[in-house]
Amino acid sequence: MSRQATHMRLPVQPGERIDRSRPVSFRFNNRPYTGYAGDTIASALAANGVKVFTRSFKYHRPRGILTAGWLDPNLMVQVGDEPNVRAGHREISEGADVHSQDIWPSLRFDAKSVNSAIGRFLAPGFYYKTFIKPQPLWPAYESVLKRFVHSGSIDLSTPRVEHDKTYAHPDVVVAGGGPAGMASATAAARSGARVLLVEDEPELGGHWLWSGPAKQEDLVRLREDALTTPGIEVLTNSVVIARYDDNWLGVIVRSQDGSERLVKVRAKTLVAAPGLVERPYVFEGNDLPGVMLMTGARRLVNRYAVRPGTRAVVLTANAHGDAGVEDLRRAGVAIEAVVDPRKGDRVVRALGRGRLERVELSTGQVVEADLLVTAVGWTAPTSLLNMAGDRPVYCPEAARFFPSQLPDDVLATGGIAGDGDDRELLEHATATGREAARRAHNRLVALASRVPTLPDGAEPPTRDDSEIEIPDLPRGPHLELFRSSTHGFVDFSEDVSSKDLHSAVREGYDSAELAKRYTTATMGPLQGKLETINAVAVIAEANSATIAETGTTVWRPPYAPTTLGALAGRALDPTRYSPLQPWHEAHGARPLVAGAWIRPEHYGDPEAEVRAVRRGVGIIDVTPIGKLHLQGRDVPALLEQMYVNRWQRLGVGRVRYGAMCADDGVVIDDGVTGRLDEERYLMSTTSGGAAAVWEWVEELLQTSHPEWDVTCTPVTTSYASINVAGPRSRELLARLADVDLSPDGFGYMNVRTGTVAGVPDVVLWRIGFTGELSFELHIPAGYGLHVWEELMRAGSDLGVRAFGVEAQRVLRLEKGHLIVGQDTDGLTQAFSAGLGWAVKLDKPDFSGAPELRWQKASGAVSSLVSLQPVDPAVVPPEASQIIGPRSEILGRVTSSRHSPTLGRSICLAQVLTEHAAPDSTLRVLQPDGSVVEARVCPELAHVDPEGERARA
Amino acid sequence: MMHLDCPWCGYRNVSEFGYLGELRERPDPATTTREEWRAYLYLRRNPAGRLEEGWYHRAGCRRYFEAVRDTTDNTVSETRPPTRHPDGHDEGEHATAGDLDVTSVSV
Ligand SMILES: [Zn+2]
DSSP states (O other), X not given: OOGGGGGGBXXXXXXXXXXXXXXXXXXXXXXXXXXXXXXXXXXXXXXXXXXXXXXXXXXXXXXXXXXXXXXXXXXXXEETTEEEEETTTSBOOTTOEEEXXXXXXXXXXXXXXXXXXXXXXXXXXXXXXXXXSXXXXXXXXXXXXXXXXXXXXXXXXXXXXXXXXXXEOOSEEEEOXXXXXXXXXXXXXXXXXXXXXXXXXXXXXXXXXXXXXXXXXXXXXXXXXXXXXXXXXXXXXXXXXXXXXXXXXXXXXXXXXXXXXXXXXXXXXXXXXXXXXXXXXXXXXXXSTTEEEHHHHHIIIIITOBOOOSEEEEEEOSXXXXXXXXXXXXXXOEXXXXXXXXXXXXXXXXXXXXXXXXXXXXTSOEEEOSEEEEEOOEEOOXXXXXXXXXXXXXXXXXXXXXXXXXXTTXXXXXXXXXXXXXXXXXXXXXXXXXXXXXXXXXXXXXXXXXXXXXXXXXXXXXXXXXXXXXXXXXXXXXXXXXXXXXXXEEETTTTEEHHHHHHHHHTTOOSHHHHHHHHOTTOSTTTTTTTHHHHHHHHHHHTTOOHHHHOXXXXXXOSSOOOHHHHHOOOOOOOBOOTTHHHHHHTTOEEEEETTEEEEEESSOHHHHHHHHHHSOEEEEOTTSEEEEEESTXXXXXXXXXXXXXXXXXXXXXXXXXXXXXXXXXXXXXXXXXXXXXXXXXXXXXTTTHHHHHHXXXXXXXXXXXXXXXXXXXXXXXXXXXEEESTXXXXXXXXXXXXXXXXXXXXXXXXXXXXXXXXXXXXXXXXXXXXXXXXXXXXXXXXXXHHHHHHHHHTGGXXXXXXXXXXXXXXXXXXXXOOTTTTSOTTOBGGGGTOGGGOOTTSSOOXXXXXXXXXXXHOOSEXXXXXXXXXXXXXXXXXXXXXXXXXXXXXXXXXXEEETTTTEEEEEEEEEGXXXXXXXXXXXXXXXXXXXXEEEOSSSOSSOTTOHHHHO | OOEEEETTTEEEEGGGSXXXXXXXXXXXXXXXXXXXXXXXXXXXXXXXXXXXXXXXXXXXXXXXXXXXXXXXXXXXXEEESOTTSTTOOOOOOOOOGGGSOGGGOOO
């Protein structure tokens, strides 16, 4: 770095942002630098005379400051382990370690800049065309090409951070905190609205922040109003990234360390006041370090007190450019030439090796300069309006797009709405703010009218129909200055030139949307905010069409790059535990994730748990089973509709198994329902199906059968549920229950209510998913742990053992009981699930009835069967395929385990019915490619097919 | 995210609701044909424009209701209790096999 470096910092400027009493030290590409608090990385480096910040994306050309703001394409740096930091926006912090992204071997001698030597420019589609064939070489190409892409690096050991989200419900959101945004927000708040004012920069002010001394007084006044008017919340360093239906807005709040927080906002009205973005001018050499937009130069001078160069050529086509000339003079920059297109002059090309040295003008004159500042006009950042359904229209007199048809709840003000002097713009903004508040109020009235209750004594709000007249703003005049007589860069972040766009059009990619994708113009980190109108203008020019005919590309969310963490937030899905969880944890249960529930998979030895149930007694926590309390005269009608089997004659005290099908005949759930007394029933569902079955009950009761007298209450977590299973379960339970448990007094498939271990109102079902004598207890949840512990204590001499989900799966598989969703899938109709015995086709109606009638008539294509591998030691993994002689698929293994009871492997399988005959031998293809033989069993149950044990 | 006007709760975020799709009449299961039943199961009119559809306020009052929505711009012109609900009224437009040429559906 040269010694003159430090002299780029100017004396104190009015309104400067930096705090000269607080020096800040940091490193850039391993060299130490010092700036001041309030400096951005870019301004601090520019003050130190740094001209080259990065290398460009494709050609690795040296690049310097262009806009000195968020949208500067040339200022993407790595800060510590954070890639893609915008050096024109991020403020410096003490000790920050800043690097140009992916510069190899160094910023000044980038080996990859060979790219720009092999051809003047690489043709668009070069990579596609060159490397597509031969295809086997693609991995080799890819590994080389990857080194040519600069994209920063991330530290994979970065600790996981959870990003919180917040919600806001303001009346009015003003997107943009420039003069118009501030005036709008203040006006809306003064009309009584609660306002959220969102500004991208660290402070309010917009373009007045860098507009020099003349605007300082007005800026202070407007900012004071916005900050002190009651009802305005200001978010700086924040951006509205998206607008969705009914003004659902995403606002990203950034902090200086790079972390982000998402605020989800429901606004009643949105005022878009994003200001305007200065567009670059397209000419040869327009990316040389030293070529800068006037906004960039004025930011450096007025905001950061940095002299952007020493000898300048200024291209100015508007008042902002003219004012900038004065700013540069004040900063001590020698103005070598002022080129005014309004008088017909142009800049033709910029010349220099690695940085600007000379400027060639349309007059033929060549001027020596280290700074070329352009002020040719503006791009309207219409993103939020696009997202609100607007299709902005081009106005040639103003050389930019304007809003056309905004929905009622979106307004626009400031430069995006029109031109005019400060007074006109502020009047427009103030009227827009008042109108936004009025529409927000009317929206509130509409919302309130739909809420049935008001606070005591409150009067319902009334509409305000006196529309505020918003004055029209003039448009232009601005010159349609997009490209000079030479070709230059249109998209700096993607290295796309006007020549590339011309080639794309010649190759047939002649619409803006096609040319954009083919050349990747507007598809880089800036997403077109700087370069869209130039791209459209060049495409129009290449097509010999107007910009209005060519149209613009559609902007989609997000408006600004957003970290995925901010969008992801933290997981809000609840995790459910049964009230018995403390016992499980204390006894070594291995946790199993079962939907929303955490359940004990086993307590160390699932086979021993199986043997305990078959030989003595075991208890399992089945709390997650879905439970619905049904009450009313018409419960049987409801059950008849939902289940495939018959329910009208279920007696009090009886329990019945039932299967449910959807109207396509596919099995969706199963469980038992018991009749507790005349009009009270308890229905159980699979744990995964609990919510869906409940909603189905409600749907039937609310939509198709409002005449039924049934009330439904979900009671899944009101009860702790314990299954006591095994030949000695009756003996154990008898020690604690006041219910007659004798085979005659409490038969199989019956329900009783009684007191267990001193706890009243326990529902006892005598059912048998495990195939053993068993009792399922539904205990008021708060007493579940007590009953469980009492069962363990009372049964210690019986060898009672807790068993988990794995043992239960083995037990039910030994018994041939299906699990809906495991032994069936989304196409398995009842007759294919082995449930044909339950289907009562003579019922007048039930869900799925016609399909099941047809399935029965034509025969089930697939059937559920039990299989036993010929080699008892082989357990084919679940989902192994069953194949025929020509390797055609005949079915699949749906469940498989080693059976401790039988000392052999057992399976359930879905297999084509013609191959499902008992004693057939099937070939099972395992995932490792080996084929084993398995025999079809005569019954689904491998153990106790007669069901004697459960009925004992 | 759009607002949806629950007949019982007023305007709420649509993420609170479950979507049931367009309203359709369940054919009489005793007399239905395969063609008619499967049109009921699988075929939808899917208009670009006015659509009568079912919703469920899952994270709210847990009530079912009907909405008339323009599928081109998500404007909801009406929400109401279910048609057969005592507060509802019956003027639905429903897809039937006759609306759709089921024979042209390739399988
Ligand atoms: Zn509701």
